[in-house]
Amino acid sequence: MQINGAQMVIEALIAEGVDTVFGYPGGAIMNVYDEIYKQDNFKHILTRHEQAAVHAAEGYSKASGKVGVAMITSGPGFTNAVTGLADAYMDSIPLVVISGQVPMSLIGTDAFQEIDAVGISRSCTKHNYLVTDAKDLSRVLKEAFFIARTGRPGPVHVDIPKDVTAQMGEFDYSIEVDLETYKPNTVGNPRQIRKAMEAIASSKRPLFYLGGGIINSNAAYEVRELVKTTGIPAVETFMARGTLSHDDELLISMLGMHGSYAANMAMSETDMVIALGARFDDRVTGKLSEFAKNATVIHVDIDPASISKLVNADFPIVGDIKNVVTEMLSLASQIDSEKYESWRETINNFDELHPLTFHEDSERLKPQWVIKRVGELLGDSANISTDVGQHQMWAAQFYPFSRPRQFISSGGLGTMGFGFPAAMGVKAASPQKTSINITGDGSILMNIQELMTAVEQKLPVINIILNNNYLGMVRQWQSLFYGKRHSQTDLSVQPDFTMLSQSFGGLGYRVTTKEEFDAALKDAVEKNIVALIEVMVERHENVMPMVPSGGSLFNMMLLEKKKEKK
């Protein structure tokens, strides 16, 4: 049967089992929107900005493990979406983003709303397509979904000219994807795995270095098993939070620039790094030449280009984490957990010396307290998204994560404005959990228009604004490294967040005490409507510990000891 290109797009989405599409219409994509109108197989969520549509698709994907889908028009619709593509690319999030393009006959003529979309997205997608004939659509869309979710996942962009969505053609989605040039290797080399396990068995101070690839590979529970069986302590990257449960005795904490003292010291003293789906990012390693200086390195990753990119791997293993860890588990009996007792003790001593903590203040709420409190009140029942800044680091440090896909945050790109739309996507994917966005007074204004989407679509995200009247993270660097010259970071002038939320039909709260905070959170959870909870917190709090940019992990700035009250 002959159908038009726009109908093919719909059929492909249905065949892929897509249940939610985030998007924003416009001229070049109108044929597809016309078909969306005519169907009710999947839901379309109209965000109020294209950037938010892509972030929502990211949140949806991260919470569900499925491919997220966003749809936008040409020109400004596409350029608005670019930040989302870049964000998904940096954090390896599987997305298919479909954009309209001006008709083929107008391409290259500087037509109205024409922009070289594939030229722009090339460097921030895993792959992209400009579809020039409707007969290619089924193949291209099938490949797009396949490429997005396999190997190291990532966003795929499909640009479709308006005349192609009107063109009639045959649609056949039963074709097998056959990409001669793309065959990701998922099974790790068994001999290499065996040798790596032997090396671990003979090491004295081994350490698991757990990365976001574990979450992508749905391997967290296998990793929990491996950690437990071997008795080897573990540190998590920011992207891996939730791999181990917060109460796992072998979990030290997060490492890196704002990692705990014990986690960073363990990494500095280990003789055997077992990196699983981690990529030795500069925010993790600090000064590379001093990073895990005396350690043998085992590096497991699906992406060969991540291995030995920054730190030379003695045992490179290319493969899907889930497969490799399962294989490692079957060989784990040779590892004697008892042997590492004194190493675990050493790490515990580090932790006792400088635990990850903060000082309470009798006058003002501390931002860290707010995070801990949300954890106490909601714990496992909430998914936690964040924006970018100090609040993000405190969320990563202090929330008691208990499962993978619970923590959703922009790690690689560090995109302010990510949190709210992402939390909407999380809510759409996982409606039974409370969707919290931990945000800042700076970040929340970068996608505040999504209050409208959340009200309209009944996506009751609870935004907790840690209001320090600053672009706090930048202010912290200015305080520490720029002679306290707070250039353009003071946000003393602010909206009335309560009225702002209410004007959209959402809930608004402004709280200054612990009691008020508890009451506001409880009320927002009960009322189940999108909310802004503005929490007035101590302005000058710094995120500690901190490894200054380019410094070594073992040279941390630490929380100052509490002054004795007279």
Next chain:
Amino acid sequence: MSDNARRVISVIVINEASVLSRITDLFSGRGYNITSLTVAPIPESRYSRLTIVTAGSVRVIEQITKQLHKLIPVLKVYEHCDLVEKEMALVKFPITENLSDISTLCGAYNGKIVDVSESVIIVMVADEPKRVDNFLSVVKKFHPKEIVRSGAVALER
């Protein structure tokens, strides 16, 4: 290998729209340099072959190779060690220069005179890139008006 050794990489790619920009974008985006690049379709296949001359440390070259491999339309990447490498150059001289000397030199570099007009002659040579360098420096004294080089092509032995 020295820190900035010259390396030749061959890349087999699907011959489709924008595949060349994917490759050159990768080089510019990651801060690698391209000394020369040649590309032509492989007969009777859907592939093209690129020969890229670049420079970098062992680690950089390893990254370039892996990153190239990650591009979806890339089938194979060869980093050559033992290869036969040739490059062509065309040079234009005023007709008033010493033509027999030029012609003799060309002969020594697998070349000859390929075009003659009233005011200029054009010669071609085809040899290893280093020898082409050499030829071009030797013929400076004949006041070449224009020089064009093809970039290298290479095959593993």
